[in-house]
Amino acid sequence: MTDESERDKSEQAAARAVAAGSTATTALAVAAPRSGGKPPRRSRVSKRTKLIVLNCISVVAGIAIWWILALNGFQFPTPPEVVEKAIQLWNAGILQQDILASLGRVLTGFLLGSAAAVPVGFLMGWYTVGRGLFEPWIQFFRTIPPLALLPLVLVLLGIGEVPKVFVIFLAAFLACVISTYQGVVNVDRTLINAARVLGAKDGAIFVRVVVPASTPFILVGMRVGLGSAWATLVAAELLAAPAGLGYRMQQAQLYYDLATIFVSIVVIGILGLVMDRLLLLAETKLTGWQERR
Known part of the structure; x- marks a missing residue:
């Protein structure tokens, strides 16, 4: 009788231990996503x-x-002097005209450059033939600053808007295409092999695996290309531009008008910052699946 009661007690103790272990395991399973997921x-x-x-x-x-x-x-000039000059230029309608002219050139060249860079970068990264055909020319033009081509472009295309937009396009394109290419070649091969094992074709793998994995690289390249576009714009407007923030800086330099130069610098910085923040917001929305620190 005593042996049976002791056996019952042992079985009850073992059951309690198993239950406690199960509870602890469940608690750890529940707590694990909290510690490893988003803060x-x-x-x-x-x-x-x-x-x-x-x-x-x-x-x-x-x-x-x-x-x-x-x-x-x-x-x-002091900050109040710059603000006063900006108000004067705004009331005269000059600042709005310059902003619209420069912003139009930057957006046109940047959007065209990014739109061309993404498919070329995908072709270079996904197909050996594409890499063999495009990479020599991409690397060749990367070593030449777009501004170095500006005199040639002006001779060939004239002094209108086309040469200015073209050099901005080239600056944005070269920055974005390399980043897109690196995004494709850096895709984890394990993901691609797993998709192939599950029966996915090349087209499905490209759309469902390669494109999402390359998106962060593409957006980073676009942000770099945006900075290059603004830098190229200012220099391009120094030559044969009827209006624009770079043109206004050149005209102010002739008359030693430092306040106007500072107004243009501040406006370019603000516009570039706003556009960069918009791209960063798009990156956050499109890459919400990516683990962040």
């Missing part, structure tokens, strides 16, 4: 708020340094 919403909001505060501090500090330098011997 809590409060943590994300706190991080975003911290970044915004740091950005504001950085902007205020930069303006303060600029103001101090302007008041201590550097030939800079």
Whole structure:
């Protein structure tokens, strides 16, 4: 009788241990996605708020340094003088005209360059024939700054809008095509092989595996190409442009009008920053599946 009661107690203890172990395993399974997945919403909001505060501090500090330098011997206009000049140019309709002219050239060249770069980059990365045909020319023109081709382009295409848009197109294209190509060749081969084992054809693999995996690289290339487009635009407008922010800077240089030069610089920086933030927002939306730190 005693042996049976002891046996019952042992069985009950073992059952409790198994139940406790099962409960612990379930708790770990539930807790694991929380630790390995996205951070809590409060943590994300706190991080975003911290970044915004740091950005504001950085902007205020930069303006303060600029103001101090302007008041201590550097030939800079003060921030209020730049704001006053911007208001004058705006009231005269000059600033709007320059912004629209420059923004139109940048958007046209950048969008055309990015649209051409993506399929060429995919062809280079996915097909050996495409890589063999395009890569020598891509690498050749990458070593030549687009601005170095501007005199030749002006001779061949004239002094209208086409040569300016073309050099912007070239700058955006070269930046984006290399990034797209790297995105394709860096796709994890395990994913491609797994898709093949499951019976997927090349077309399905390209659309369902390669394109999503390459999207972050494409968007990074577009952001780099956007910066190159703005840099090329300013230099292109220094030659034979009837209007634009670069043209206005050149005209201000002739009369030593530093305030107007600073207005153009600030406007270009703001427009470039806004466009870059829009691309970053698109990257966040399109690559939400990607693990982030």
